[in-house]
Amino acid sequence: MPTLVLSILTFMLLKLAIRLKVTGNPAFANESISIMNVWSSTLHQLSGNADRFLLAGIHGYQLDNAAEIMRTYSRWTPEDFAILFTITF
Ligand SMILES: *[C@@H]1O[C@H](CO)[C@@H](O)[C@H](O)[C@H]1NC(C)=O
Numbered sequence: 001m002p003t004l005v006l007s008i009l010t011f012m013l014l015k016l017a018i019r020l021k022v023t024g025n026p027a028f029a030n031e032s033i034s035i036m037n038v039w040s041s042t043l044h045q046l047s048g049n050a051d052r053f054l055l056a057g058i059h060g061y062q063l064d065n066a067a068e069i070m071r072t073y074s075r076w077t078p079e080d081f082a083i084l085f086t087i088t089f
Pocket residue numbers: 025026027030
């Protein structure tokens with residue numbers, strides 16, 4: 001995955017999770033779950049120059065925070081969480 005796409009998507013995931021918590025609107029959860037579940041089945045490598053290592057750290061915290069918020073939502077299962085963080089990263 002190109003680093004720019006990673007940057008945009010991790011920021012979007014965090015925003016979706018926060019919007020879910022603030023509004024309670026499940027549409028934000030659905031979008032977040034879709035992205036994270038697609039990632040866990042397709043994201044296995046970052047492409048680009050050496051900045052990708054920096055970006056993985058910088059945006060890794062956004063993904064961690066989004067996932068921590070989404071863990072409280074029942075439709076994103078502990079199995080989905082485990083797949084994202086044990087297989088993908
Ligand atoms: C969220 O996804 C569930 C399961 O697919 C669906 O039943 C529900 O209607 C969706 N909610 C919104 C607001 O999109």
